[in-house]
Amino acid sequence: MSGEWIVETHDLTKKYGEHVALDSVNLNIRPGATGLLGPNGAGKSTLLKTILGLIALTSGSGKVLDHDIATEGPKIRQRIGYMPEYDCLIPDMEAIHQVRYAGELLGMNSNSATQRAHEVLEYVGLRDQRYRAVSTFSTGMEQATKLACSLIHDPDLLICDEPTNGLDATARGFMLDTLFQVVKQGGRSIIMSSHLMDDVERICDRMLMIHKGQVIAQGRIQDLKAIDREIEISVWGGANRIEEKLKDMGQSVRRTGRVMRITRIDETTYRTIIKAAAETNVQIRKMEDYEPSLEDLFIVIMDRLGYSVKSSKDLLAGPTPTMDQAALQGRKVA
Amino acid sequence: MTEEEDFGLDDLLEGFTPTPPTQDPAPPTNLPVPAPPSEAEFMGESGAVTGKARMEAAYGTGDGEGQGVAMVAQSAKVEAGTIFHQVYRPWRGNLNPRWVRNWSIFRHHVYGLFSKGHRPWPMTTKLFIAIVLFGSLIPILTMAMSVLTGLSGLMEFYGVSRANLWGHVLGVFHNTCCWPLLTALVVGGLISEDRQHGTSAIYFSRPVTRTDYTLMKYLSASAILSMIIVFSYCAYYVAAIIFNNEGWAYLLDTLPFFLGGLVAAVMLVVTFTSIGLALSSLSSGRFFPAVAFLGIIFGSRILAFLIKLLFERDTLYLISPYDNLAHVGQWMMGLNTTYDFPPAWSLVSLLLMNGVSLYILISRVNSLEVTRE
Numbered sequence: 001m002s003g004e005w006i007v008e009t010h011d012l013t014k015k016y017g018e019h020v021a022l023d024s025v026n027l028n029i030r031p032g033a034t035g036l037l038g039p040n041g042a043g044k045s046t047l048l049k050t051i052l053g054l055i056a057l058t059s060g061s062g063k064v065l066d067h068d069i070a071t072e073g074p075k076i077r078q079r080i081g082y083m084p085e086y087d088c089l090i091p092d093m094e095a096i097h098q099v100r101y102a103g104e105l106l107g108m109n110s111n112s113a114t115q116r117a118h119e120v121l122e123y124v125g126l127r128d129q130r131y132r133a134v135s136t137f138s139t140g141m142e143q144a145t146k147l148a149c150s151l152i153h154d155p156d157l158l159i160c161d162e163p164t165n166g167l168d169a170t171a172r173g174f175m176l177d178t179l180f181q182v183v184k185q186g187g188r189s190i191i192m193s194s195h196l197m198d199d200v201e202r203i204c205d206r207m208l209m210i211h212k213g214q215v216i217a218q219g220r221i222q223d224l225k226a227i228d229r230e231i232e233i234s235v236w237g238g239a240n241r242i243e244e245k246l247k248d249m250g251q252s253v254r255r256t257g258r259v260m261r262i263t264r265i266d267e268t269t270y271r272t273i274i275k276a277a278a279e280t281n282v283q284i285r286k287m288e289d290y291e292p293s294l295e296d297l298f299i300v301i302m303d304r305l306g307y308s309v310k311s312s313k314d315l316l317a318g319p320t321p322t323m324d325q326a327a328l329q330g331r332k333v334a
Numbered sequence: 335m336t337e338e339e340d341f342g343l344d345d346l347l348e349g350f351t352p353t354p355p356t357q358d359p360a361p362p363t364n365l366p367v368p369a370p371p372s373e374a375e376f377m378g379e380s381g382a383v384t385g386k387a388r389m390e391a392a393y394g395t396g397d398g399e400g401q402g403v404a405m406v407a408q409s410a411k412v413e414a415g416t417i418f419h420q421v422y423r424p425w426r427g428n429l430n431p432r433w434v435r436n437w438s439i440f441r442h443h444v445y446g447l448f449s450k451g452h453r454p455w456p457m458t459t460k461l462f463i464a465i466v467l468f469g470s471l472i473p474i475l476t477m478a479m480s481v482l483t484g485l486s487g488l489m490e491f492y493g494v495s496r497a498n499l500w501g502h503v504l505g506v507f508h509n510t511c512c513w514p515l516l517t518a519l520v521v522g523g524l525i526s527e528d529r530q531h532g533t534s535a536i537y538f539s540r541p542v543t544r545t546d547y548t549l550m551k552y553l554s555a556s557a558i559l560s561m562i563i564v565f566s567y568c569a570y571y572v573a574a575i576i577f578n579n580e581g582w583a584y585l586l587d588t589l590p591f592f593l594g595g596l597v598a599a600v601m602l603v604v605t606f607t608s609i610g611l612a613l614s615s616l617s618s619g620r621f622f623p624a625v626a627f628l629g630i631i632f633g634s635r636i637l638a639f640l641i642k643l644l645f646e647r648d649t650l651y652l653i654s655p656y657d658n659l660a661h662v663g664q665w666m667m668g669l670n671t672t673y674d675f676p677p678a679w680s681l682v683s684l685l686l687m688n689g690v691s692l693y694i695l696i697s698r699v700n701s702l703e704v705t706r707e
Binding site: 049052074078087088089091093094100102104107108109110116119123154181186 | 424432536537704
């Protein structure tokens with residue numbers, strides 16, 4: 001891979017009849033771990049199929065791992081490991097043979113595929129279970145087998161579609177640790193589609209959010225979090241007074257009981273807060289920069305798009321008519 | 335400070351003098367150093383071995399069930415209870431070209447009949463194939479018995495002739511009890527089960543095109559059917575030559591209708607595979623395609639037969655794949671045809687059936703998804 005980007009698209013558009021699945025998508029994904037977020041029907045699946053070089057584009061162009069999306073689909077898929085969200089395993093086959101066959105379908109010869117299947121099943125924690133039929137596996141073991149299938153040829157890019165779907169806490173932790181190691185230890189890149197913000201935040205340093213076929217945010221999570229930095233204070237003795245005072249002083253305040261978050265404009269915001277406390281005779285018992293989570297970032301982005309959501313669950317579960325109306329007025333955040 | 339006084343952040347920081355970070359005390363040197371783990375757990379990576387299985391630790395099926403953290407994921411620190419080192423190992427091999435991938439699909443399906451590790455065919459299917467194969471080789475055994483015992487009647491009855499060769503491929507018994515059931519069992523789940531289990535994602539997320547997928551499925555199914563139908567047909571003819579110690583004259587006499595029968599056998603395999611795979615691509619399960627295939631083969635025959643009984647018109651046999659094949663086979667082998675319409679009509683009907691089946695097959699394979707929405 002010679003380029004700076006692993007995925008690069010220019011005005012990528014895909015229409016299914018009248019329905020626009022991808023609308024002039026311009027992507028620049030760097031090597032590393034990137035989270036793909038978006039509600040159901042946002043165009044995530046279409047984007048993944050595009051990256052895999054599986055669908056004919058309506059217009060635009062793109063490259064994945066320096067291969068053209070439109071003309072070099074098979075070459076792209078040779079270098080990508082894809083872990084589907086849903087079942088994709090042959091139930092009565094043993095895990096070792098399933099993984100070996102996945103390798104053979106990529107063009108590995110049978111001996112190499114068998115040897116590598118042992119290695120990757122060991123890697124995903126299934127060494128002792130590799131001769132068991134997949135139908136006897138738990139959900140976690142099935143997910144691990146799917147991951148082994150996608151890792152068998154040591155891909156440059158791993159695409160994971162909801163890798164922790166249906167896993168309990170222990171198995172989920174193991175899956176995320178394994179994916180993390182693929183990036184950090186193996187030096188491979190991952191595009192991970194997930195509805196779970198925590199999972200994305202744990203693995204990915206970058207994120208890509210799409211909605212209604214458009215990219216609404218992309219970049220480093222840390223940078224995106226800096227869109228709205230806040231200062232969190234805990235006050236005693238007159239929370240209403242200081243809230244009013246801060247608002248009078250032109251500050252943006254979010255309050256839950258005695259805890260308030262004030263949008264940090266610049267360094268002077270600290271002084272303003274302390275001044276407001278002094279003038280209203282209110283004790284500030286704690287003041288610190290608030291580290292927003294990806295969930296907070298999501299809410300901020302959706303808020304800017306005109307949605308009123310309390311958590312990602314409100315939107316990721318699926319669009320509602322109200323949300324559709326809001327999306328019409330949507331604008332790009334980044 | 336009074337409330338009236340100006341109050342600033344600097345005031346808060348006033349008097350605060352940062353203290354240098356304290357260093358951790360040096361570890362005592364006289365403590366016993368823990369012995370390094372003696373047993374290599376994973377490809378030369380040493381680590382403590384507890385005897386717990388990896389799955390117990392990773393998925394909480396054993397003692398580690400109550401633990402909140404998967405211990406297997408701790409790669410860098412070796413502590414008591416660590417099960418194994420999770421080390422990502424790169425692979426530096428080369429991926430082979432298209433034909434190797436296609437061969438693996440073919441092998442997966444065909445080898446699955448004989449050995450473990452490939453497509454898991456149901457035991458009933460394997461058993462039925464074995465029985466049909468054995469049954470179709472019975473004429474050879476009978477001819478061998480005739481030669482060994484000197485009973486010439488057996489050879490006259492089971493020996494090679496136009497009618498016997500036609501009957502081996504297109505006879506009513508074989509086409510009622512053997513080939514349709516065989517096709518239904520073999521072809522029924524070939525594509526429908528990929529749809530049912532989502533296995534199509536394994537194929538299409540790899541550099542396997544839909545054309546390759548369809549072609550290799552088709553070849554696999556037809557190879558299995560040919561293994562029984564065409565192989566037993568050829569074996570029957572060869573055995574007759576060997577057992578009777580026939581010469582070139584016999585060969586010249588019989589080769590034309592043998593080849594006619596061979597073409598008819600291939601046409602039967604192709605037609606049954608096309609129809610069977612088209613039905614398989616329509617469904618998500620092996621039951622419907624199998625039953626639908628039998629319904630088409632037997633239903634069309636029965637319907638045409640009833641129409642003939644009632645109205646003394648046998649044109650409706652054109653909708654029956656078997657009768658079209660039988661008619662064309664009779665014509666190619668030089669037998670008197672038993673149908674009132676010309677064999678060319680049957681041939682055109684067969685071509686249409688295959689064309690429609692392939693169209694359905696291709697369009698349905700195109701609808702197989704990599705991602706489900």
